[in-house]
Every structure is written in C-alpha cells, then in structure tokens.
Amino acid sequence: MAITTVSSPALVFLVVVASFLCTSTRAQHSSCDNSFSFFEEGIAGNVTHCRKLRTLGAELGWSYHNTTPNVTLNIVFSAIPSAAGGWVAWGLNPGNRPQMVGTRALIALRPANGTLAMNTYNLTRDTMLGCKLQPSPIEVQVSNMQANFSEETGAITMSATLSLDPSTYNISELKHVWQVGSSVVDQVPQKHRMRLKNFDSFEVIDLTTGRGFRDTGLTKQRVAHGVLSVFGWGILLPVGVIIKRYSRNITKNPEVWFMLHISFQISGYTVGVTAWAIGIALMSNSRHFNTFKGHRTIGIIIFCLATLQIMALWLKPKKKYEGGKIITDRPRKYWSIYHHLVGYTLITLSIVNIFKGFAILRPPPVWKWIYVGLLAAFSCVAFGLEVAIWVHKSRNNKKTSR
Template sequence: MVNKAIACALFFSLVAALFASSYAQQTCGRQAFNNNKVYRTCTDLPVLNSFLHWNYDPSTNTVDLAFRHTTTSSSRWVAWALNPSGQRMAGSQCLVAFQNSTGRPVAYTTPIGSGSPTLQPGSLSFQVSNISATLEGNQWTIFATLQLTNDLLSTNQVWQEGPMNGDTPSIHALSGDNSRSVGTIDFRTGQTTAGGGSSDSRRRRRNTHGVLNAVSWGVLIPMGAMIARYLKVFKTANPAWFYLHVACQASGYIVGVAGWGTGIKLGNDSPGIKYNKHRNIGIALFAIGTLQVTILSFFFPALVIIT
C-alpha cells in the first residue's frame, strides 16, 4: 500500500511538472501557418496581440520572419519595423500590410520619416525579399526575408496597427497600447525586451498562472486525497492524517484561487484570444474545489469531534 502511495505521488508530480511546463510556453509556440512554414524562434510581443516568428541564418545574416497580429479585421492595417535610431516609429524601416478595395492583401516596405508618416511604398536601408501578407479570419500575418547588417541583428523593433481610409492607411492611436508597442530584439539569441528594457509582464503572469495551478490542482489537492486514502488505515496516523488532508486541500484551494485570478486577468488582457477547452476545464475544477471547501466549512467541526 505504501508502494502504491509512492507511485501515485510520483505520477501526480510528473503531471504537475508537465502542467507547469505547458503553460509556461509562449502563445506563439502554439501558432501554425497554412504554408507549413516552421520557425525555430518566436516571441509574444507584449501589446496589440502581436507575435513574431523567425529563422536566422548566421552564414548569410538573413532573417526569414512572420509577424502576426490577431483580433483585427480587413478595415485595419498592420506594420512591423526595425528602428536603429530609437524606440519610435520615426526613422523606422517598416513592413506594412492591408487589404485594398478589391479585397486583395497588399504588403510592401516603407521608410518612416521624421515628419508626418504617410506609409507610402519605398525602399528600406536593407534588402527585403519574399514579402507577402495574409488575412485569415481575424488575424494578419506578414511574411518577409530580411538581409541585415551586423548592427541590425540586435536593435529596436516597433509594431503598429491602425484604421484604413479607403486604400490609404490612416494614423494610428497615439495613446494606450499603441504608444507602448516598442522594444528590442536580438535575432541571434532570440532575446527580446519590451518598452526599452522592461520584461514582458504578460509572459510573467502567464508563467505565474501555470505554476500556481500546477501546485494547486497538480500537487497539493492530489496529495491531500492520497493522504486520506492511504494514511487513515494506520491507527498511529489518526487523527494526524485528517489534519494533513485538510491542510493540503485548503492550501491547494487558496493557491488555486490565486491561479484562477491570474487566469481571469490574462483573459481580460487578451481580448479575442480564447482557449475554450482550457477555460472549461478550469471552470469545472474551480467549481468542484469551491464546492468541496464549502462542504468542509459546514462539516469540519463535526468531523473534528468524530475523529
């Protein structure tokens, strides 16, 4: 029986580790492309529901990339750019995409001057080839191959989205997330930062959400169940097993509430991005855990007297 308990403990520990690892992964890692293109590196950009995927070839200093922006529509334009002069649109070397009045996706390059940007087609300071764009459902994707110099392999990046006025991109919002869509990128190492060096808070919250729920539903609550199942048969463990069981279940529920809260915050910060199976499983677990704790709060005094 003790061997069974050890086996169960190892099993639940493995499940918890896999659970935590799964939700620590980036959202971009679960994205796919219809052309079956595979990118070795990707990053979740911190605002505007945007993601960057790329392959870097050190022998030629080329970067094959895909910029994806979700929760958009055919009436919006999207853009991604490198800007060695600073974390701003002015001076950036930009890739732009929109859908014209005939319904055809248009992708092109444009350098952004210091004046009022017009997003008119133009050549960049580096060579760009194979540029194209797709609009599938509510997400834009820009594809391109960049021939970069050494000083552009680690530099500033900017991304934007805005409304269309016929076949002409209009000015984007100048506040909120549109003012925070800047950061740095190193194509060689895959490292990125947001907003001039601050870490990606959304990624931290996602990792926290995964760890909290792994500890709660994957470790503490199963451990409490195993204590009740395997220790209560030993007379010497009575009533200690019961208090250990309650402690694991109660602490697991408290940690689970914290994980639930971070999940709600992540959902509110990512409109349009939904994982229905994960959400439904989370709702079911939280409801069952709440029911158990509610019942325990009513019957705990009587159980203490009985034990």
C-alpha cells in the same frame, strides 16, 4: 497619536507597493509550438524562434543565418487590425532606440473593399506629422514577401526574408516595432489609435535567445503613479471627509475627530502629490505629450485644489468667544462654505481622473472593480451614518418639544 495610527497602514501599503515595483519584469518568450496563429495558417515557414509580443496581441516568428556579407533573417509576423479594413505593420529601426521615426517597415493593407497588399515603407518624421505614407524602397533587401488574411481569426500574417548588414543591425540587440491600424484610404494606411498599447509596441530583441528587453523603469513608474493616485486621492481623502462629517457625532472630544481628519488628509495629500510628481516626470519624458490632455489637466487642477485645502490649516479664521461660548462670525462661515465646496470638488475630480487613468493604463479589470467596490462601500457607510444622524436629531427634537 492619531497621525501615527493613520500613517502606519499607509507606510505598510507603500512598502508593499515598493517591493512589487522592485520585482524584475521579464519579457515573455517561448519556443515555437502550435499555439501561434501563423502555424494554424500553415505559413510559418522555417522559423525556429517565436514570441508573443507584449502589446496588440501580436506574434513574431523568425530564424536567421550568418551568411556573408549580410545576415539572412526570415520573419513571420501576425496581428489583428484595429478594425475590419485595417492594416498591420512590423519593422526594424537602425537608430539608437526602437521608435516609429526611422523605422524600415513592412506593412500589409486590407482595405474594406479591396485586396490584400504588402509593401516596404520608410517611416520619417513627416509621417508622424500626418503626411501620407506611401510605399518606398528601403536599404534593407527584402524578398519573398507574402501576406495572408484569416477569415476565422481576422488576423493578417506577413512573412519575408531580410538581408541585414551586421554593422547596422545587431542581432543581439535588434530594435523592432510593430503596429496595427483601423482603416485604409486609397491604399494609404491611416493613423493608428492613440492608446498606450499602441505607443508601447516596441522593444529590443536578442534573436539568438529569443528574449525581448524594454524600459521596465517606465512601466514601474506608470504602476507607481496609478497605485499611489488611487490610494492617496481616491481612498485616503474620501475617508478623511467621511471622518470629518460624521465622527464628531459619535465622540464627545472634538479634537479626536479633527486630528483624524487632518491625519488622513495630510497622508492622502502626501501620497497623492508623490503620484502627481511621478506623473509630471512621465509627462516630461513622454514622446506623446499631447495625447492624454484631459487626464493631465485634471491632475494639475487636483494638485492645486489639494494644496489650497492643506493651506486651510493656516488660513482658517480663529474661533471667537462671547460669554464663554463660541460665536459664528461671517469670515469663519464663509471660509467653511469655501472649504467644503473645494473639498467636495476635489473628491469628485479625483474619482473622475482615477477612472480616466484606468482607461489609459488598462490594468486587469479586477483592479477597477475593486475600486468601484470601495467607492460603493464608502457610499453605503456615508448613507448609513447620514440616516443615523437624522434619526438621532429627529428623536432629540421630539424630546425637546414635549
């Protein structure tokens, strides 16, 4: 009965999460209005469509004409560099998917002690491996290149006219990427920050409708991994530990607290391993495998320790009786020490890794503070019960000594 009681809220929670994840994600698009910074700077040109891009606070405006033989595309791109003296970039990829390698890019540089410059660049695999990125001609014809810097907002805005071969660049499924960096050395843009929002700066866009498309499945997997990790490793497991330590002091039936403890631990393990499996899938499909090493390594350790704890159901030495009373033998004593040590280590690592996950995914701050509030509540409950137990023991000792 205890397991059924605990599993029901977990099941309801998972159903709610699943329904949230199944909600379709639509990319933001809008008509052009004065909310775009390049209008404020008076350099929007004759753009007819505008979009707030989904990462890095970037903005894109454009208009196009079906000229012969190529499509004429006017673009305006605006973003704020990661730091003063940085750079911004926007480009098109003629390949099968939007990615950095293979992109034909426009990059505007603003060195800390230099003047604003803008050039075309061909981003190759050598660029990703760390080779210097130098200006180079691209097969896309580019004209009317301009770059402006706003002292008020700190944004760099680029504008240009591109001539696109319709057999290579489909205006209904145009693959574009954008990026910002923090430094320029000898007119060479340096590597951008290794954060999720930098890796997510790509999409496929329909120039006709202004709608952008991306792999929403990847976003849903990340959300599922984060939510299930918090619920399984970060909530159910600590509750199970609190129940084990304190419930036996408020019930005369030891089997009740034991079954509650087991049910919470098994539920937490099931949810947590599901999150871990999603994380492994994300890791195997990621082009940035080595970026989040710490989070990945701790996650693997958590899975191993949690599996070891679950195996305790079969590894725990049986109770020994003498004269109808339970006696404490050494194997059971040592097993209890190991079980507590592994359990508290598991809880600590889980909490640490959850906060690492917050730093990676960067959800709205309210979610992080909700979890902090839950941890504070758990701590207050544990402290209050600990004090109550010591007070109860102290009174019993006084009564015994009389």
